[in-house]
Amino acid sequence: DQLVESGGASVQRGGSLRLSCTASDAFRCMAWFRQVSGKEREGIASVDKTSAVYSDFARSTKGRFTIFRDYGENRIDLQINALRPEDTGIYYCAAHKWYCQSYWLKSPSSYPYWGQGTQVTVSS
Numbered sequence: 001d002q003l004v005e006s007g008g009a010s011v012q013r014g015g016s017l018r019l020s021c022t023a024s025d026a027f028r029c030m031a032w033f034r035q036v037s038g039k040e041r042e043g044i045a046s047v048d049k050t051s052a053v054y055s056d057f058a059r060s061t062k063g064r065f066t067i068f069r070d071y072g073e074n075r076i077d078l079q080i081n082a083l084r085p086e087d088t089g090i091y092y093c094a095a096h097k098w099y100c101q102s103y104w105l106k107s108p109s110s111y112p113y114w115g116q117g118t119q120v121t122v123s124s
Contacts, residue, residue, distance in 0.1 A: 001025050001113050003093045007077075008118030015122070016081045021093030021115055023074040029100035030076045032067060033108055035117075036089035043105025047076060056105040061087075083122045090117040 007019040023030065031046035045055040045067040053067060068077040076093065094111035096104070104110040 003115035005115045005118040008120045010121040019078040027095035029096040031094045032078045033092045041108045046100040048100040054102040085122045092117045
């Protein structure tokens with residue numbers, strides 16, 4: 001069971017990125033987390049095979065982050081617009097073999113499967 005993220009890059013403030021996570025297995029639930037400097041890993045959004053989407057957008061991320069799921073490819077994407085320096089960090093993909101539970105976004109340990117992360121750096 002493997003998760004591989006891609007799409008991280010160094011961009012300027014105001015730019016956009018689309019991160020992807022491809023899974024080797026058909027997980028029911030897939031999610032995006034991030035860890036920015038000095039903070040604990042935080043959940044962004046999750047989506048499961050019923051198309052249920054949960055999000056835990058902080059005020060700073062709401063409206064700029066969108067999660068997409070490609071069921072045929074066992075892949076989720078995270079579209080990030082209007083990037084800010086405070087978005088700099090490592091973005092992780094996580095997965096679970098059961099259907100997503102909304103509270104899992106506040107509890108990273110709920111997810112047993114993780115990717116290695118992809119670095120996003122936003123310069124001002």
